[in-house]
Amino acid sequence: ANATDLEVTHWWTSGGEAAAVAELAKAFDATGNHWVDGAIAGSGGTARPIMISRITGGDPMGATQFNHGRQAEELVQAGLMRDLTDVATAEHWKDIIRPSSLLDSCTIDGKIYCAPVNIHSWQWLWLSNAAFKKAGVAVPKNWDEFVASAPALEKAGIIPLAVGGQPWQATGAFDVLMVAVAGKDVFNKVFKDKDATVAAGPEIAKVFKAADDARKMSKGSNVQDWNQATNLVITGKAGGQIMGDWAQGEFQVAKQVAGKDYTCLPGLGVNEIISTGGDAFYFPLLKDEEKSKAQAVLAKTLLDPKTQVAFNLKKGSLPVRADVDLAAANDCMKKGLDILAKGNVIQGTDQLLSADSQKQKEDLFSEFFANPSMTPEDAQKRFAKIIASAD
Amino acid sequence: MNMNSTVSNASVSIKDLSLNFGSVSVLKDLNLDINDGEFLVLLGSSGCGKSTLLNCIAGLLDASEGQIFIKGKNVTWEEPKDRGIGMVFQSYALYPQMTVEKNLSFGLRVAKVPQAEIDKRVARAAEILQIQPLLKRKPAELSGGQRQRVAIGRALVRDVDVFLFDEPLSNLDAKLRSELRVEIKRLHQSLENTMIYVTHDQIEALTLADRIAIMKSGIIQQLDDPTTIYNRPRNLFVAGFIGSPSMNFLRGELIQSGDGIAFRANGVNFSLAGYDASETLQPGRKVVLGVRPEHIKVNENTGGEEHDATVDIEEPMGADNLLWLKHAGHTMSVRVNGARRFSVGAKVKLSFDMTVASVFDAESELRL
Amino acid sequence: MNMNSTVSNASVSIKDLSLNFGSVSVLKDLNLDINDGEFLVLLGSSGCGKSTLLNCIAGLLDASEGQIFIKGKNVTWEEPKDRGIGMVFQSYALYPQMTVEKNLSFGLRVAKVPQAEIDKRVARAAEILQIQPLLKRKPAELSGGQRQRVAIGRALVRDVDVFLFDEPLSNLDAKLRSELRVEIKRLHQSLENTMIYVTHDQIEALTLADRIAIMKSGIIQQLDDPTTIYNRPRNLFVAGFIGSPSMNFLRGELIQSGDGIAFRANGVNFSLAGYDASETLQPGRKVVLGVRPEHIKVNENTGGEEHDATVDIEEPMGADNLLWLKHAGHTMSVRVNGARRFSVGAKVKLSFDMTVASVFDAESELRL
Amino acid sequence: MTGQAQAGRPNKLLRNLNAKIASIPMILTALVIFVGGTFWTVFYSFTNSKLLPRLSFVGIDQYERLWAAPRWVTAIENLALYGILSLIFSLVIGFLLAALMDQKIRFENTFRTIFLYPFALSFIVTGLVWQWILNPEFGVQSVVRSLGWTSFTFNPLYTPEIVIYGILIAALWQGTGLVMCLMLAGLRGIDEDIWKAARVDGIPMWKTYLLIVIPMMRPVFITTIVIIASGIVKVYDLVVAQTSGGPGISSEVPAKYVYDYMFQAQNLGQGFAASTMMLVTVAIIIVPWAYLEFGGGRKRG
Amino acid sequence: MANIETLNTTAAGIDAVAPRLGEGPRGQKPRRALSARNIMLYGTLGVAALYYLLPLYVMVVTSLKGMPEIRLGNIFSPPMEITFEPWVKAWAEACTGLNCDGLSRGFWNSVRITVPSVIISIAIASVNGYALANWRFKGSELFFSILIIGAFIPYQVMIYPIVIILREIGIYGTLTGLVIVHSIFGMPILTLLFRNYFVSLPEELFKAARVDGAGFWQIFLQIMLPMSLPIFVVAMILQVTGIWNDFLFGVVFTRPDTYPMTVQLNNIVNSVQGVKEYNVNMAATILTGLVPLIVYFVSGRLFVRGIAAGAVKG
Numbered sequence A: 001a002n003a004t005d006l007e008v009t010h011w012w013t014s015g016g017e018a019a020a021v022a023e024l025a026k027a028f029d030a031t032g033n034h035w036v037d038g039a040i041a042g043s044g045g046t047a048r049p050i051m052i053s054r055i056t057g058g059d060p061m062g063a064t065q066f067n068h069g070r071q072a073e074e075l076v077q078a079g080l081m082r083d084l085t086d087v088a089t090a091e092h093w094k095d096i097i098r099p100s101s102l103l104d105s106c107t108i109d110g111k112i113y114c115a116p117v118n119i120h121s122w123q124w125l126w127l128s129n130a131a132f133k134k135a136g137v138a139v140p141k142n143w144d145e146f147v148a149s150a151p152a153l154e155k156a157g158i159i160p161l162a163v164g165g166q167p168w169q170a171t172g173a174f175d176v177l178m179v180a181v182a183g184k185d186v187f188n189k190v191f192k193d194k195d196a197t198v199a200a201g202p203e204i205a206k207v208f209k210a211a212d213d214a215r216k217m218s219k220g221s222n223v224q225d226w227n228q229a230t231n232l233v234i235t236g237k238a239g240g241q242i243m244g245d246w247a248q249g250e251f252q253v254a255k256q257v258a259g260k261d262y263t264c265l266p267g268l269g270v271n272e273i274i275s276t277g278g279d280a281f282y283f284p285l286l287k288d289e290e291k292s293k294a295q296a297v298l299a300k301t302l303l304d305p306k307t308q309v310a311f312n313l314k315k316g317s318l319p320v321r322a323d324v325d326l327a328a329a330n331d332c333m334k335k336g337l338d339i340l341a342k343g344n345v346i347q348g349t350d351q352l353l354s355a356d357s358q359k360q361k362e363d364l365f366s367e368f369f370a371n372p373s374m375t376p377e378d379a380q381k382r383f384a385k386i387i388a389s390a391d
Numbered sequence B, C: 001m002n003m004n005s006t007v008s009n010a011s012v013s014i015k016d017l018s019l020n021f022g023s024v025s026v027l028k029d030l031n032l033d034i035n036d037g038e039f040l041v042l043l044g045s046s047g048c049g050k051s052t053l054l055n056c057i058a059g060l061l062d063a064s065e066g067q068i069f070i071k072g073k074n075v076t077w078e079e080p081k082d083r084g085i086g087m088v089f090q091s092y093a094l095y096p097q098m099t100v101e102k103n104l105s106f107g108l109r110v111a112k113v114p115q116a117e118i119d120k121r122v123a124r125a126a127e128i129l130q131i132q133p134l135l136k137r138k139p140a141e142l143s144g145g146q147r148q149r150v151a152i153g154r155a156l157v158r159d160v161d162v163f164l165f166d167e168p169l170s171n172l173d174a175k176l177r178s179e180l181r182v183e184i185k186r187l188h189q190s191l192e193n194t195m196i197y198v199t200h201d202q203i204e205a206l207t208l209a210d211r212i213a214i215m216k217s218g219i220i221q222q223l224d225d226p227t228t229i230y231n232r233p234r235n236l237f238v239a240g241f242i243g244s245p246s247m248n249f250l251r252g253e254l255i256q257s258g259d260g261i262a263f264r265a266n267g268v269n270f271s272l273a274g275y276d277a278s279e280t281l282q283p284g285r286k287v288v289l290g291v292r293p294e295h296i297k298v299n300e301n302t303g304g305e306e307h308d309a310t311v312d313i314e315e316p317m318g319a320d321n322l323l324w325l326k327h328a329g330h331t332m333s334v335r336v337n338g339a340r341r342f343s344v345g346a347k348v349k350l351s352f353d354m355t356v357a358s359v360f361d362a363e364s365e366l367r368l
Numbered sequence D: 001m002t003g004q005a006q007a008g009r010p011n012k013l014l015r016n017l018n019a020k021i022a023s024i025p026m027i028l029t030a031l032v033i034f035v036g037g038t039f040w041t042v043f044y045s046f047t048n049s050k051l052l053p054r055l056s057f058v059g060i061d062q063y064e065r066l067w068a069a070p071r072w073v074t075a076i077e078n079l080a081l082y083g084i085l086s087l088i089f090s091l092v093i094g095f096l097l098a099a100l101m102d103q104k105i106r107f108e109n110t111f112r113t114i115f116l117y118p119f120a121l122s123f124i125v126t127g128l129v130w131q132w133i134l135n136p137e138f139g140v141q142s143v144v145r146s147l148g149w150t151s152f153t154f155n156p157l158y159t160p161e162i163v164i165y166g167i168l169i170a171a172l173w174q175g176t177g178l179v180m181c182l183m184l185a186g187l188r189g190i191d192e193d194i195w196k197a198a199r200v201d202g203i204p205m206w207k208t209y210l211l212i213v214i215p216m217m218r219p220v221f222i223t224t225i226v227i228i229a230s231g232i233v234k235v236y237d238l239v240v241a242q243t244s245g246g247p248g249i250s251s252e253v254p255a256k257y258v259y260d261y262m263f264q265a266q267n268l269g270q271g272f273a274a275s276t277m278m279l280v281t282v283a284i285i286i287v288p289w290a291y292l293e294f295g296g297g298r299k300r301g
Numbered sequence E: 001m002a003n004i005e006t007l008n009t010t011a012a013g014i015d016a017v018a019p020r021l022g023e024g025p026r027g028q029k030p031r032r033a034l035s036a037r038n039i040m041l042y043g044t045l046g047v048a049a050l051y052y053l054l055p056l057y058v059m060v061v062t063s064l065k066g067m068p069e070i071r072l073g074n075i076f077s078p079p080m081e082i083t084f085e086p087w088v089k090a091w092a093e094a095c096t097g098l099n100c101d102g103l104s105r106g107f108w109n110s111v112r113i114t115v116p117s118v119i120i121s122i123a124i125a126s127v128n129g130y131a132l133a134n135w136r137f138k139g140s141e142l143f144f145s146i147l148i149i150g151a152f153i154p155y156q157v158m159i160y161p162i163v164i165i166l167r168e169i170g171i172y173g174t175l176t177g178l179v180i181v182h183s184i185f186g187m188p189i190l191t192l193l194f195r196n197y198f199v200s201l202p203e204e205l206f207k208a209a210r211v212d213g214a215g216f217w218q219i220f221l222q223i224m225l226p227m228s229l230p231i232f233v234v235a236m237i238l239q240v241t242g243i244w245n246d247f248l249f250g251v252v253f254t255r256p257d258t259y260p261m262t263v264q265l266n267n268i269v270n271s272v273q274g275v276k277e278y279n280v281n282m283a284a285t286i287l288t289g290l291v292p293l294i295v296y297f298v299s300g301r302l303f304v305r306g307i308a309a310g311a312v313k314g
């Protein structure tokens, strides 16, 4: 085929992420086309508006990353995105992609509009073995032990729980706590069914109690970015961090070994359930025939087993197809694969809630985590209100 | 002044001109005919509308009402450049970034006059104004007088029918002013163009003008040659405006005195024998008597009527000596020769020259 | 004038004052004694250092060298407010946001003068200057003349020994200027303060001054009463500077003529009989003869020497008529009565009044 | 006569034709972008547009939600506090510096350059640098602590109550130089004689400034206030670079709310409602100014 | 004559009394370099200067340190070992995603964006200002008022309509589009500056040129422009700074291969790889700010003059 330049925009700019993207690019270039990298730093919040302006402004890129879920819904409805059903059928995506909810999120009116590339799960507690050694306590096995060990850590001058200042981190931590403390059903009732009475109920009150603990433990982690928070754990300045599996990439870049230097507790060691959010690539509708063809090639390449392995190993996430061999996977990743195999999965909040509701949630939790004078009760009231009006 | 003249006889002719700025009416129904080759001075105090009128003639302001003719052509809606006028401004308005030569030739270059012709005209103007050595300089390197000359030159090169001057000398100091005044007069004598000259300096007006139009609040009060304006001012305003120091005004009434008519103020009588229009004066009328400071003699036993007065202030001005006198409740200024000095408080005798005095009606303020 | 007076006799005394701006020397070794109650005018062309000198006296500029005494006290290093001076500026320098009353009283309030005293002084100043009705207005609501009066009032309320005026009238129009001039003169007569008055208007200088100091490039050229300055200018500069139109200057040499001495220029002889210092004149010396325009008679058969001339330009100025004449290669200005009119090109006969003429050495430029 | 005059009268539209043609970009910008864009925005604030503008009207729902949102209220409060403080401090510091610079000092050019150079840097850069200097771990706080005052605490960016002051410090650093320049230009425009008159009157320097000079500089102050105020309303980059609105929502500002809701939350309607409220705020500032500046009774010259 | 004699004796007279007059203060009032006033004056200025210089100092110092030193030392201490590595990295090596060519690419993009934008926005605004000052027509003041009010509208509000307009014209994503956007948002304040400046020029000059027969463009190009250096400098400085420093439009209206330097800077600074490389960030920050900084250092004096001419009056 003719070499076609395809511009791909994404917000993967941290160390592990960039290495992972390089794998995608390499695979795509190998098909004889050319991957033009359009990285936009500063997380999805910064990058997404730019991507959307370009698509709606009539200057679309060849492909773009979105969190997979509802972020591109309207673009699809407006007819701006390319229908990938032909590629999906030819490649039998329906059969190979697991869990199937991933593909469901890409499907609108029966047509497939995106190519999922990985599964990210949020429900991880990353612990620094060195920090606990310094504090003279054993590395905790679950959330409750972790909370119990906080005073010892503090005494040793270590921040028990690192939480970065970006709003989505606090929100994510809360969602994780909810699954761990209240369980899968409550989680689904609140976020899937938008049941405001449950959201105002005693189960969620417990979650807020836990969040209150987390808030207390996070005092003093004066960082913004998630990977800076991870870095606190890596360097032993913080005891632990609730963060998705992408944090693993950072440990890898820092040459730390799971089990030896750090410990990972899926589901906070309480409920071993993980969410299956992730990233997907969307393909704007292009007028240029050549580019449209290249888009199909790219979509195919993204789900190619080899690409999946190479990419996900670097990214620290799980592949979207079950039929790949992940012998090289590390400890934590294997734990994740196990849980996935058991089917202990939930959908990610990105898939369940609109960006608008997500944003409102973020506003609430970033305030809650930063403002100790806000009581859990007040926060829960506001939370219930958001759920009541969520869509 | 011939208000009935046909348009074609006049060089510039203004018919029923009115101009308003928003709701403020600055010129009101103004009529003015300026003869070919005439030097007309517009004189008036600040804000009376002189510049506004000049700008109307130049086409820099649009008239609200009325028409303007130049050389018989209706130019009311013409562009300034098509009116055959040149204009000289108070602040010189030279283009600072251009040399004198470029300043002079700018208008010609804009009009795409051939270079040879431009050179010829610039050379001629430079010669007339004696600014040949300055042609390569920029305005900032010129003195005030030189700048003003260049400004005049700019109108000169354009070979215009009518020169408009807007207070061209008032930014200069007294000495330079009197020098350039003479030059402008000489220029007019040699060019014989029509010139319209705005000023609020009466010396300029008196020395330069063929005719003076005295304006007040947008209305022409009198249009006459300087001598008439000076000696027979049409109304109180003109009389007070012209002459420095100002004419002395005494308020009183006319009375019958012997066989003639006399003026009476504060219990003192002044015989009006010799007044040029004494036959029109009726006793009993309330009037204002105006006498110029140089028409009062001090201690010069003229044989006529004499009045007692006391010297209040003396202002020696070199060639002249100005006395401020107290006389029957009035303060009066009198001009005497600079060599004659008086001490403050001295008693003197005054005699009035009524042949050149003016009598105004107290109500209409018109000269009788 | 008594230059040997001790310091205490003079109201303001300046000794060896020099002032430089960087490397530019503006005042050079200047000495000046001003008597108590005297009205001294500093006259000179623009940039000669008048304002600089006044600012030095006021303490607004630091002298580079020399001393200043006011009322016998060495104030060289004093603050302006402690010098007992009040100052009036050309641009009025009123505080625009304060009413007239506040403007007048501001200095007093800052000096914590009791309110009753302030009221008294403001009332008195307002009365003297007749600005009582304006006290509640702001400067923007006043006319130029009224503003200047308030500016004077500000000095008045401070009860100072010495008034300093820096061209207080030059922003006003001619009419107002002559009115305020009289007022200032009257003010001086009633207050009897020392006043130092800077101007470049010679009429102001001549009419107001007890003595005039004529400056050029930071050096006092002549310090004398107005009559002396006018009639016996010490050098060519002073002679040319004072008088409008300027004195007529003829360059030539002295010759022996009969029993007396005569002046010869362009082949024409002028008898100098009657010149006040004719005995000091030596034949053969190159000199400049200066005759004022009003000291030349036209067609007035005085019986003396007569010269032929031609009228070049006539400038009628109301009371006077200014003639520019051509005479033996010179252009000469002559002032005649305003009623006498000449036509351009007319031949006339001139006679010169040598008793009031001046003869200057051509080299030293000093009067002989 | 009159009829003849009117006959020569050219079409009013064609007079100054060149000027009108030359003003087309301005007219288009004013009408299409500013007026058109504003109306468009206000119009769509009554819809529930999400990612893309859509004409589904929901009345004033967006506004109700807006004013019920704690983050918006915080943002408005922050803007008011930040606005007032930054206006006051900019004017005071700018004026003080200008007054000092006006004392015929040596090295005036050097000082001016020092005060002005931050204005050349973007808010992004400003935010980054000050974020760093104020960082408790290695910024001012840690330096002072390492000098021995171990209990010294100066950590504005991570202390919700005072975070706005941390932003203020950076904003002042960036912006006061320009204010100083404006004030200096204003001071230099004051008639020299006024100073002399005040000295002769024996008025102390500070009183001259306070009671005479400052009132005379009214036009300069108005221009300056307009410039500062327009910057305050728009403040966005600085907050994003320095705190991203944190900690929590304690340094949120309206412009950021607009941006976040329009683009991150993909709720254009909410963003438009918020921007409409900002426009109303602007109008409240602008209208009195425009009235003072261009409105009735303004003296010429 | 008597007067001249007295004048001539003046010198002797003064000599006679000189000793007496010599007493007391004489000449220049002594000004101690360390007077209370000077200490206050220069002290305050010095402290202020310190506040303004501190961030620059920190930036420079940090950019010259190695990462280990940064982790150890305090930010104010000078570098123990000067390294230009961070500068090289910031300029040529720092990565965003897969692109590892640092700021260098962004620099040229910024130049390509800034130069035409500055020229065109100033050209438009100066003509606007000129028309408003000298050729007022019905409605011109109204449009101007709208424009000024427009200066207060937060950019975010306008992005959406502008994206739509540019899309409809078909120049979204092109350099032309970006130049137009910069011209639009530069217009209010620049027009105000130019209008005030042209109003302050003597009106008579304009009248003289009209009498000389010059038309709208001739007067503008040949009379007004050559006299407007100070205000052009101000406009130039403001626009160069504004456009060079712009992030929002640069990111919304360009594509990755035409990203300006600020976007590149943001990418580098926000692409945290493990720990933040503060030294590289600082070097990148300085490099990004260098162009406007140089413009300021070179033409600061004209800036103040121009401000005095254009902003304060009117």
Ligand SMILES: Nc1ncnc2c1ncn2[C@@H]1O[C@H](COP(=O)(O)OP(=O)(O)OP(=O)(O)O)[C@@H](O)[C@H]1O
Binding pocket: B021, B024, B026, B044, B045, B046, B047, B048, B049, B050, B051, B052, B053, B200
């Ligand atoms: N553009 C304008 N808008 C409104 N009023 C104006 C305008 N120009 C002039 N005026 C008013 O018109 C009147 C006449 O002004 P004009 O300039 O003609 O006076 P003038 O006689 O030339 O005075 P001066 O001797 O001061 O030059 C004044 O009262 C002035 O305030």
Ligand SMILES: Nc1ncnc2c1ncn2[C@@H]1O[C@H](COP(=O)(O)OP(=O)(O)OP(=O)(O)O)[C@@H](O)[C@H]1O
Binding pocket: C021, C024, C026, C044, C045, C046, C047, C048, C049, C050, C051, C052, C053, C200
């Ligand atoms: N601050 C200054 N720095 C340098 N030179 C100055 C300064 N002030 C005045 N000069 C110069 O000193 C000389 C005298 O100035 P001064 O103001 O005293 O003149 P003046 O006689 O008052 O003139 P005018 O009649 O124009 O007011 C001038 O040549 C002027 O250029």
Ligand SMILES: [Mg+2]
Binding pocket: B050, B051, B052, B166
């Ligand atoms: Mg005028």
Ligand SMILES: [Mg+2]
Binding pocket: C050, C051, C052, C166
């Ligand atoms: Mg002066």
